Amino acid sequence: MTSKPTLQDVATAAGVSRSTVSNAYSRPDQLSAALRTRILDTARQLGYPGPNPTARSLRRGVAGAIGVLFTSQLSYAFTDPFAVRFLAGAAGAAERRGTSLLLVPLPTDTTQARAAVENAAVDGFCVYCAADESWALDVLRARGLPFVTTAPRDDAGADPYVGIDERAAARSVADHVAALGHRRVALLAESILPGAPPGPLRLAEVGDVPHPTTRGRLAGFADALAAVGVAWTDLTLLNATDNSRAAGATAVAGTITGDDPPTALLACSDVLALGVLDALGERAATVSVTGFDDVDDAAAAGLTTVRQPAEEKGRIATELLLDPPPEPAARHILLPTELVVRTSTRPVPRS
Structure with missing residues (x-):
C-alpha cells in the first residue's frame, strides 16, 4: 500500500523546512503570498491534505x-x-x-x-x-x-x-402573482453578483448567478413569468448588498419611485421583502410584494411568502x-x- 504523503515530503519537494510548511497552514502571515502558494500547490500535487488540526x-x-x-x-x-x-x-x-x-x-x-x-x-x-x-x-x-x-x-x-426544491418553490409564488395579472415585475435578491452595487442589475441569463440558492429562486420566478409571456429580459432585476431590511429598501428605492414602476416585486427572502414594504410605506397598497422563508415577522406584515421548515x-x-x-x-x-x-x-x- 502506498503511504500517505507527509509534511516532510512536502518540505522536501518544495525545498523548504518542515516549519515553513507548517507555517503555510497555521501561520500564513509569516510567509510571502508567493511562497505560501508554492507550498500549498506542492502539497496538492502530492495529495497531502494538510496538518490534521484535530490531532491536537x-x-x-x-x-x-x-x-x-x-x-x-x-x-x-x-x-x-x-x-x-x-x-x-x-x-x-x-x-x-x-x-x-x-x-x-x-x-x-x-x-x-x-x-x-x-x-x-x-x-x-x-x-x-x-x-x-x-x-x-x-x-x-x-x-x-x-x-x-x-x-x-x-x-x-x-x-x-x-x-428544498428552490426552483419549484419559487415558481409557486410567482405563479400566484402571474395569476393576479402582474406582468411588470421586479425580482430582488441578495448579492446576485459579487461586489455588485445596490439597485438595478443587468444579467444576460439566470444561469450566470453564482449562488445556487439564489439562482434556483430567480429561475423559478422566471419560469412562471415566461409561461405568461414575460421574458427574462423584460424583468427588472434588483440587487441588495446583504440580506437585511435596510438593504432591501435601498435596492428598490429608485425603482418604485420612477416612471412606470413594477406592479409586483418578488424577493428571494422575507427580510428583503419586509424592507420593500418599509420603502413603499402607504404605496404598499398598490404594489404586490412576496417573500421567501416565512420568518416570524412575515405574518405580522401580511406578507405572501413560501414557507420552508x-x-x-x-x-x-x-x-x-x-x-x-x-x-x-x-x-x-x-x-x-x-x-x-x-x-x-x-x-x-x-x-
Whole structure:
C-alpha cells in the first residue's frame, strides 16, 4: 500500500523546512503570498491534505464539534431570522449526540477563506450557505472530512444534502402573482453578483448567478413569468448588498419611485421583502410584494411568502452528518414547502 504523503515530503519537494510548511497552514502571515502558494500547490500535487488540526485534541483525535460554513459575517448567524432557526435545529441535534457547533464564516478574501476551511478543528461540516461552494467542497474532500450541504446540486453525486426544491418553490409564488395579472415585475435578491452595487442589475441569463440558492429562486420566478409571456429580459432585476431590511429598501428605492414602476416585486427572502414594504410605506397598497422563508415577522406584515421548515432543515442536516444512513439515496433529502398567501398580494390595480 502506498503511504500517505507527509509534511516532510512536502518540505522536501518544495525545498523548504518542515516549519515553513507548517507555517503555510497555521501561520500564513509569516510567509510571502508567493511562497505560501508554492507550498500549498506542492502539497496538492502530492495529495497531502494538510496538518490534521484535530490531532491536537484531548479527545483522542476527535474534535467533538462540527463546523457550520456560511458566507457572511459572524453576526449574521445571530441576526438573520432564518439562520437563527436553522442553527437552533442544528444545535439541538448536535447536543443530543454529545457534540457542538463551530460557526465558520468565510472572509471575502479567497486565501483567508480557504485557510478557514483547511484549519477548522472539526469532525465534519454542514455547508449552510456558500456563494460558490465548489472550491470549499474540494477542500473538504482533500481533508477527508464528511460534509452535508443545504443547496441540492445537479452534480451532487453521492454527496449528502438536505434542502428544498428552490426552483419549484419559487415558481409557486410567482405563479400566484402571474395569476393576479402582474406582468411588470421586479425580482430582488441578495448579492446576485459579487461586489455588485445596490439597485438595478443587468444579467444576460439566470444561469450566470453564482449562488445556487439564489439562482434556483430567480429561475423559478422566471419560469412562471415566461409561461405568461414575460421574458427574462423584460424583468427588472434588483440587487441588495446583504440580506437585511435596510438593504432591501435601498435596492428598490429608485425603482418604485420612477416612471412606470413594477406592479409586483418578488424577493428571494422575507427580510428583503419586509424592507420593500418599509420603502413603499402607504404605496404598499398598490404594489404586490412576496417573500421567501416565512420568518416570524412575515405574518405580522401580511406578507405572501413560501414557507420552508427552517429548524427541521438544521436538525436533519446535522443528523445526516453525524449519523448518515448506509443507502446513498437516503442521504438526499428534499423537504416540503408551502405557498402562504396573505394580504401583500392583490390583482393589478386598474388604471
